[in-house]
Amino acid sequence: MSSRRLLPLLVPLMIVSMILAACSAPAAPAPTAEPAAGTDTSGGDSAAASGDTSWWSEAAAPYAGVTLRGVSESTPASRYVEEVLAPMFTEATGINVEFEVTSWDEMYQKAIQDMEANTGIYDFVYIEQDIIYTYLGRDFLTNLTQLMADNENLASPDFDVNNFTSFIDNFKDPETGDLYGVPMEAFIKINLYRTDLFDDPDIQAAFEAEYGYPLSVATTHEQYRDNAEFFTAYGEENDMDLWGTTVQGHTGHPSATYEFVESIAPTYGVYNWGVNLDTWKACVDNGGEMNSDTAKEALNFWLDMLNYAPPEATSSTWDEVAASFAAGRAAQGWVYGENATWIATDTDRSAVVGNVGVARSPLSDGVLEEAESGEGYIGYYDGGAFGVPHSSRNKEAALLWLEFIGQESVQADWAVAGSRIVMNSTFDDPKVQEADVATNGYYTMLKDDGPLYRGAPPFPFHNTLRESMDPFFWQALAGELTAEEALDQACAAAEAAMVQLGYGE
């Protein structure tokens, strides 16, 4: 081929190569599949981590060569399972693990379709705390207590349900107490803030001069707003890419609704998304709270925060919010705790290492007291478990896998990699305590304040309800609806959706 004819082919190739090369350097740190820096990805002492390896190989002998297939959301904790625990398990047992770590939407879609159609593609699935009630209602999951009782030879001496925190109760049948999932991650949604900014004497003096009271981490919504306004102006005056707060406000993704109903509304004292769990009604006129004056005040506060958030806020889901904070673009913000450790310690991905503080969200009067008494809660306790679908063709091998990840010995490194803790003893591990110092007390907060937070309400129709509400929050964030209009319409749509499903008629 002549050089004249080669040229047209080579030039585009070179251009594409250059574009791809340029794209390989990300503009801002973003979460990747890598465990946090400084994390021991070996899973700790291999022999100890896998318990008595001879027991595992003997128990798994009948299943050697079997391939277990699972699906989960792409979270730091799940990626640790994929990269560290699954290979360890295969080494100890000869059972292969094919683990799909995918987006939140796709994870649900795949798992539900598999279990509904009884196809048996998956041997273990991620059960987020908020969907367990739906799965139990549909008999989607295998009773693990029964499975262990039926297969005593498969009961690992290193697996004890009593080692877990009370978070495991979410995955038990409320009536029988039987277990349906082994917790693999649990964390709270926290208020992260920049210690370098909040502790700077010049900034403190400037704040006090403007607002008439000392700068500190917000305990009230008014204070949070002042902080947000101040740091946004500070960023502008000093030509910095700095804004006052994060907002998880993607105007086409469910994460926006979640931030409001799970992290903002409860701090005003609006619980269970404003839905009356006895009557399945959401509007004030029918006994609900979704469009109450308090809820409207909460939504107005949250929408106002958009004025002090980085421009990417209306395109940000939970991942982008963490990335924005890690890039140093927000002085404070609501961030899922699973990101706390890498933001605070991973210099490859975070620009704010060593400058991260953790705190409770700002609260309205009386909310803390209600949370302490058990009547309410101050924020979202997120997490999930692995369970075995009723349609699995490899239940016994899957049981071994769940017991393997439920060993005490694998928890500490996993906790540091994924900012998650599911066992009481993990809090005392030296590695976790070291990470606690690096995060300015995230793990201590998880332990001490954990009981003040709560998971999703026990809706048997979680996704459908949320989907019915989403468009109104998106429109409010886009400025097409006021807070009042959005909540009035959202509660009506929620009630219609519940009636359609056969609830609250």
Place this chain on the structure above:
Amino acid sequence: MDSNRTGWGLLAPTLIILGVMGLLPFLYVLYISFFDWNVFSASGQMEWAGVNNFRRLVFDSAFLGSLGRTLLFTLLAVTSELILGFLLASTLLRDFPGKIVFRTIHALPLVIAPIAVGATWRLLTIPGFGLAPYYLDRWFDIDYNIGRYAEQAFFTTLAMDIWHWTPFVTLTMLAGLTAMPKEPQEQARVDGANRWQVLRFLTIPMMMPVIVTTVFIRMMDALRIVDEVFMLTGGGPGNATRYVGIYIWRVVFPQTDYGYGSAMSLLVLYFTIVLAWLLFVALAQVGNQQSSS
């Protein structure tokens, strides 16, 4: 008789594949559309609903709005692609420096998967990080934020579709123009016709079969757009880019409302067939009038 058998035998594999992959799913969707079937319902079972799902559609303002938005998107996208594609194809008929390089680069979007197109445009337009908002703000003082402003999001999805699919139209037009006989045009010029008259009375009528085929293909594609837009905006802000494909996806998958979602799918299929038929009849009439005149 033997040749009949041979014919059917040769066709059988294709017919079986079409039946299994096309007809059976269609019949299943048709069947489901007459039931209430939601995994999250109180019963969780399929319950006979008659035509209730179709009745719901008529009163579902969000769905109808989504359908209207999709039709507008399709009209603007296909028209723009057709005009641009025709102009580019006409240009590519002539010689100019760098023509082959341009033609190769111009065709590159065609080989990119829709989901990658969406991701690329997201990186380009994401507020705070993307090149587009940065330079629009810096050079023209435009606050470009597709997460916040509905019109900007709508026109960005339109631009993305035009960028992605104009090369396809260009290539089909180029093939048509290249294959067209030159004699009638030369004859017309000899008879004194100007360029506009040649285009209006010769080129376009002669290209009509290519144009119709291209419009059909692009229209059907545009009506079912999902991947790129889902990646770029997720359907937002609000409902601004929630085209009917995304709407149906949300009803069928996150909401697991299989019966209602099936009814929606059938209605959209019906609309597509009707639109294609109307277009075909209209263009055929135009072609007949022109050939008779």
